[in-house]
Amino acid sequence: MSGVFRSRPALRWLVPTAAAVVVIGGGAAAGTIAASADPTLPERSAAQLLVDVQSAKVDGLSGTVVQTADLGLPALPGVTGGSGSGADLMKLVSGSNTARVWYAGEDKVRLALLGTLGETDVIRNGTDVWTWRSSDNSAVHAKIPADALTKKDKALPAGVPQTPQEAADAALAAVGPSTAVTTTGAAKVAGRDAYELVLTPKDAASLVGQVRLAIDGEKHIPLGVDVYAKGVDTPALRIAFQQVSFETPDPEQFVFTPPAGTKVTEPSTAELEKQHGSLGDKAAADAKAKGEGTKVVGEGWTSVLVATLPKEDGGSTAGKGADTAQLDAITNSLPKVSGTWGSGRLLQSALFSALLTDDGRVLVGAVAPEKLYEAAGK
Amino acid sequence: MSQVKIRRRVSSRFLASEVRLIAVRRRNQAGLAALAAVPVVIAIAMKVAAPDRTGRGQGGGPDFFSQILSNGFFVALAGIGVELTLFLPIAIAMLAGDAVAGEANQGTLRYLLTVPVGRIRLLAVKYAGIVMGAFLAPLVVATSGILAGLLLFGGGDVTTLSGTSISFGAGLLRLLGVCLYLGVCLTALGAVGLFLSTLTEQPMGATIALTMLTVASFVLGQIPQLDWLHPYLLTQHWQDFGELLRDPVSLSALQPGLLTAGAYIAVFLCAAWARFAGRDITS
Known part of the structure; x- marks a missing residue:
């Protein structure tokens, strides 16, 4: 073994290369084996x-x-x-x-x-x-x-x-x-x-x-x-x-x-409700929007949530203002879309689409944008 | 039988001389002093500035800083947190860069190899020195942090990340665990450094290369678009030492970090051997 390495020193590099392959491959293989192991369970419908x-x-x-x-x-x-x-x-x-x-x-x-x-x-x-x-x-x-x-x-x-x-x-x-x-x-x-x-x-x-x-x-x-x-x-x-x-x-x-x-801090029950609302900005927005009146268009997997955004009121604190500014920046970076239903901004992802119309409505659904436009026109 | 005995004695002597060499080197002593100074500076700065307590937790500052005022224990953790991204890796880089390249640079490497010392044993002894340094460095930071913290802020029950209180003694035990975990992480970094050190005759080159690698690894770990790369990064799990500060501690959460370290050690020690065993020693 060492004789081979002595006569051909370049072969030594096979050892660290093999170690790297084993380490990286071993990590990946352990995952696949665990995933493909077929457990034997009694059949259930x-x-x-x-x-x-x-x-x-x-x-x-x-x-x-x-x-x-x-x-x-x-x-x-x-x-x-x-x-x-x-x-x-x-x-x-x-x-x-x-x-x-x-x-x-x-x-x-x-x-x-x-x-x-x-x-x-x-x-x-x-x-x-x-x-x-x-x-x-x-x-x-x-x-x-x-x-x-x-x-x-x-x-x-x-x-x-x-x-x-x-x-x-x-x-x-x-x-x-x-x-x-x-x-x-x-x-x-x-x-x-x-x-x-x-x-x-x-x-x-x-x-x-x-x-x-x-x-x-x-x-x-x-x-x-x-x-x-x-x-x-x-x-x-x-x-x-x-x-x-x-x-x-x-x-x-x-x-x-x-x-x-x-x-x-020990909030009262009423404050507690508020606390839960403000856990995330989105949750807060949702909760507020719900108060302003939301409806669901369509049913099942293609239902679209239509909410009206709350009007900006003076009651927002300084911290809230910063959030709003950030939200504006995000909104303005989204592509503009328009159609017979009006115009607005569209957020598209693999799993859902969201439409923010210029008249202050938010439409969200696990559907293609066309479906949102359809709902917005209603 | 007697031959084996002689061999053993020689081996321990070589290691002892290597450790002595590392310990008496001025730059290593200065490096350790610098590591120990950081927690002291943090403690004094916090004592002098003493932000009013109402403002605590608003901006926060780096991890653990907000808790220093109430418990000196956290000076050690704050020190480790601050030094982990640069100071500790640089200390290991200095030590590892010196290992082989330092001897080559001083022209002592060939003399070292004329005495009957195998190249593998030379590498092993050099790496043993690095490993000792890797475990010593976080311990020095922690000890200096605990001493400075106790002196300036006093001790007391330690609050875990989960919001439970543990006794100061249990806290020290956790801190020891943190140091050992980081010791393993830095040992892996040292293996990479040993390999780099066999590539060059300039110890500074190996040191700088290793420091840059560490910083690059940290930066890459911050980029979310590269998340497929993250599991392979050496520094990815270093911050996992926080797992030891939860209650209950889940040791399995430390597994990825230890496995990564083990993988790096295996690959780069092999690479260091492949490079060094076949190299012509001219200096």
Whole structure:
């Protein structure tokens, strides 16, 4: 061996090259093998799986959830790249977020959104809800009255679904005459055998190609959701467990005592509602717009949300003003479109389109722009 | 049997002399002093400026800075956070650049190889010196940060990123974990440096090349359009040391960083061997 290397020194370079190939190839292969490993699960029909999911119940679980998005958005000023709130927003639409979840029944839930050197926690323990932000060392403590528990549950998933369960619920709500439901071979998510349920919109105008739910073979809860845009092989949106354990977490996980030096605010219930609204600018805008009157045109996968933008009022604070300026910059960078319905600006991505008309309406839907123009003309 | 014994003794002597050489070199001592000075400067600056507490957390500043006033422990973390992107890599680059190229530059490399020292063993001893430096550097920063912090701000229970409190002792243990993790990361950087050092006879060239590589790696890691490249970057998981400051700690979150480091070490040590074992030593 060493004789060969001595007589032909150039051959030595084969060793580091081989090492590099093994390291890079090994990493890639490990992923493919895990993905293609065919788990053996008893056959279940799509309908059975749907029922399984709805009746699934676990006493406790903990795990890591990763959300990735690749919506194919155009470059937007202040949103793509940069830092601060723009970067956070950017991460949500193109990039990945990691969260750790602990669940031990409806009233014991902890969600920790992991940042690079920070963390945002939402912890619910009985009637106490704590929100902790490590970036500014602050905590918000809210108490929910026992009779408002069901209402509270509805308020939480505003915006992007937080857990695979929520995302699956949203997808299942859309199932009906508009959707073809099939199953494919089994999948493997977070090292667990899972069934895969494929929801395909029947309406050809929808931009959504497929929604794939991975359902745990044993516990029947959704482990992952992939949303594919039409004609694209990689998911535009993916929320899945990276690691999951079905052991009931230690009750200590749900106890939060604000550490010394923490700013603690205890908002009243009314303020709390507002807080939830302002979690994201978009959520706030949505909530406001809802107050101004929104309607849904069309139904199923091709429904278009039509909202009227609130008029600018003097009540906005300085911080809000900066946001508005940024929003204006974004709006002005979008291409202008016009037609018999009027004129406005169009935001187009692989998965959805949004139209901002000059008369102050916002139309959003998982459809091609033509469908939006049609709705705008109504 | 006796032959084996003699070999072992010789080996440890070579290593000991290498470590002694590294330790007595003035520039290495100055480098360590500079590393230790940064947390002290941070602590004094925070003490003097002492921003009013109502303004805390508004602008924030770099990570961990806002917590320094309430607990000296965070001086160490702030120091590590500040030094990780440039100072620590430069320290390793200085050490690694010197390893082979330094000997070649001084003309001592051929004498070193005339004594019965195999080239592989020479590389191994040189790398061992780099590894020691890689683990020592973050420990020095942390120790100086803890001392400066305790002196100026006092200690107390440490708040984790998850908002729980742990005792100061447990905090120190976490800090030790952070130092060890970064030690592994810097060891991988040192392997790349050792390879660069075998390519040239100018130690400065290897040092600058390694520093530039580190900075380039950090910059590439910031560009979202290149996210397909990110898993392969050496520096991508360095900031993961924050995982050790959560509660509960998920050790599996450190796995990608350790695997990346291991991969870099394997590939670049092989490359250093391929280059050095077949090279004509003329100086």
